[in-house]
Amino acid sequence: MINKTDEKKIEKIGAFEISEKMVELAKENTKGNPYLNAGRGNPNWINRKARLAFSRLLEFGIEESERTISDGDLVGYTELDGISNRFISFLNPNNNETDAFLMTCLDYLKNDLSLTLDEVVKEFVDGVLGNLYPSPNRVLNNTEVILNHYLQSVLYNGVDLANDTTLFPTEGGSAAIVYTFQSLRENKLIRPGDKIAINTPIFTPYLQIPVLNDYELVEVDLSSKEENNWEIDADTIQKLNDPELKAFFLVNPSNPGSKALNDTSLAEIKKAVENNPDLMIITDDVYGTFVDDFQTVYSVCPFNTLLVYSYSKLFGATGWRLGVIALNKENVFDKLIANLSDEEHDQLNKRYNLVVMDTQEMSFINRMVADSRSIGLYHIAGLSTPSQIMEALFSLTHLVVKNEEDSYIEASKKLVNERYENLHAALNYQKDESEKNAKYYSMINIYHLAEERYGTDFKNYLMEHYEQIDFLVNLAQKNGIVLMDGVGFGADPGDLRVSEANLPTKDYQQIGLQILDLLNDYYQTFKKNQ
Incomplete structure (x- = not known):
């Protein structure tokens, strides 16, 4: 008691x-x-379609590996040439629902995304086998294309940003939060004593991390209230006009208020960014798919916004730890780094020149990848390849539906x-x-x-x-x-x-x-x- x-x-x-x-x-x-x-x-449901597809890819991957080396349980490597045709021959779409889904995926990847099937299938097969380091280490090439189109479909509400967005898959949304705070600090974008705005109530780490000794940030509360149905009002958003505010953190739809930003709030945030053009926005949109016609702040203020998304809630995958960070190729984070003093650039050069020859050309999102592995392990950074392929398969369950209801x-x-x-x-x-x-x-x-x-x-x-x-x-x-x-x-x-x-x-x-x-x-x- x-x-x-x-x-x-x-x-x-x-x-x-x-x-x-x-x-x-x-x-x-x-x-x-x-x-x-x-x-x-954590939800008590799961998405079965993507998991069954993962299993079939794994089964095919073992069969493919046996083509090159087969000595009991020791089997070999996969080969690119003709792998998609062998995969199609392996599938039985007329009698197997999962195989029919995978065939639909191949059609979509080839005809809608214009990807080369041999390259995609090999990436998927090697990915589920997990026998290679992630390469590129930030995100697998074809997987990035797929994830970008998924995020655009479920979060951007008709705004076309898929080809302008760079992704970094992470070990769940929680890792994305940690990596974001860490790299903001390491790159002098937030410093002890800086003011950051937080839309409360909010997922607890966004409140807990800033007050740690590593950060010592000053929190400015942009609160939503029950009497306003957890909506953030226009007067509150105007606090973002303050040029002393360095960053704005929000969860959209909110956790625990469960409320998505309405059009008025999005318009007010866009107006605030016009008045405070160096404002960094970090939006966590894990619950976006539970709201009809959801729109992320990223699609309204793409230059200023870093997007965090997790597959855990919609697809019942909290144990998989599947998250992703999305950042526009042209963004305020890179701009602010470029504007640092010569002395600060020298400090950052010493940090990152272990892994790149020209640190000035190293984007913020790639710095996040390096920071996530304490720089020295940058060459083997990145989310595990089976996890990346699981993200791609979850994404494809929605993408192949196209314009129909999911x-x-x-x-x-x-x-x-x-x-x-x-x-x-x-x-x-x-x-x-x-x-x-x-x-x-x-x-x-x-x-x-x-x-x-x-x-x-x-x-x-x-x-x-x-x-x-x-x-x-x-x-x-x-x-x-x-x-x-x-x-x-x-x-x-x-x-x-x-x-x-x-x-x-x-x-x-x-x-x-x-x-x-x-x-x-x-x-x-x-x-x-x-």
């Missing part, structure tokens, strides 16, 4: 660390309820929507039915819920007599429900994040009922003390 003293200590650690402690309590809850963890955002994406949106509806119906809590709500998460404010059900006096009683996480703790140790503390994301006290991704749909009604059950326990205590 956790007491009041423990609660004060727990409030000081991160939201995800608090959640892990709640898991221990919930599994042994005093009411003997089923343990339900709606804290983490039934997989629509099914994922329908699933989280059903869970959102079940939770909010059980709580009788106000729903946000706007088209910009991804519904991947819900933010439930216990104080608001208390006031709606039992009045203002009870709400004030809760706020005055209990620590901010008391309800969260008791929900776990008494009722067996794990949620996440919104304060760790930069939200208000009393805000709890519910993930609509990782539990069976029927459980979301139960979560709502258990929240109300515990709230009633508090209310009965309140009545006794009156």
Whole structure:
């Protein structure tokens, strides 16, 4: 059991660390309820089509390797000449759904992307076999083309940037975040004491990393509020006009608010960039596919924006660690590096001249690749080749659909929507039915819920007599429900994040009922003390 003293200590650690402690309590809850963890955002569904295709490529790759060397379990290397024809002969599209998908992919790669099939198939086969270092180390050649067209299709809302964008696949979105902060610091683009703007509430690392001793940045809060349905208003965005602001970090759609930027907000950000042309924008768009007609800031301000994307949520691939950084070939990051002083250039030359002859020509995104492996291992940097091919296959499941509705994406949106509806119906809590709500998460404010059900006096009683996480703790140790503390994301006290991704749909009604059950326990205590 956790007491009041423990609660004060727990409030000081991160939201995800608090959640892990709640898991221990919930599994042994005093009411003997089923343990339900709606804290983490990993989905409980997967995309089967791409995984089965990966398996078929692996099977073909072994067969190909046996052509050159075959000595028991020791087999050889693949050969480029004619490999696509051999792959087509290997496939049986008339009787195998996965093979039919792979044939459709080959048609798309040849006819729509104008790629050379022998080169693509060899890249895919060698990639799934994982027998070669990533080459080029930043991203495999054909894979970059595929990923670029996928990002354009799902995030850019009709803006054509695929051929103008450079990619760096990473070990999930989390690695992309770490690499971005690290390279911004190493290249003198952010320095201790610099002001950065953060749209809160936000995924916790964006709040935690800047205050570390390595960075010591000054955070300027561009907050979104529940009463505004987690939308960031125009007046708040105008803070970006301040020329002292070096960078703007946001998650879009937001985590945990689950709200995408609307057209007005995007227009205001574009206007702010016109007034503050050296502003660096870092947007994390992992939840973009859960919103109809989503548009990323990158497509509105491509020169100023670095885009982070992860395949983990849509495709059920958190264990694969599949992320990507996208940056325009012409960008503010390279411009700011070029404008550094001679002394600073000399310092950076000493850092990067171990791996390139002309450091002045080394782009920011390639510096990120080098920084990700502490420079000295730049020659063997890059995301593992099996992981890169998995990203390509996930992308192709959407791309080959072309102009038709993507039934997989629509099914994922329908699933989280059903869970959102079940939770909010059980709580009788106000729903946000706007088209910009991804519904991947819900933010439930216990104080608001208390006031709606039992009045203002009870709400004030809760706020005055209990620590901010008391309800969260008791929900776990008494009722067996794990949620996440919104304060760790930069939200208000009393805000709890519910993930609509990782539990069976029927459980979301139960979560709502258990929240109300515990709230009633508090209310009965309140009545006794009156």
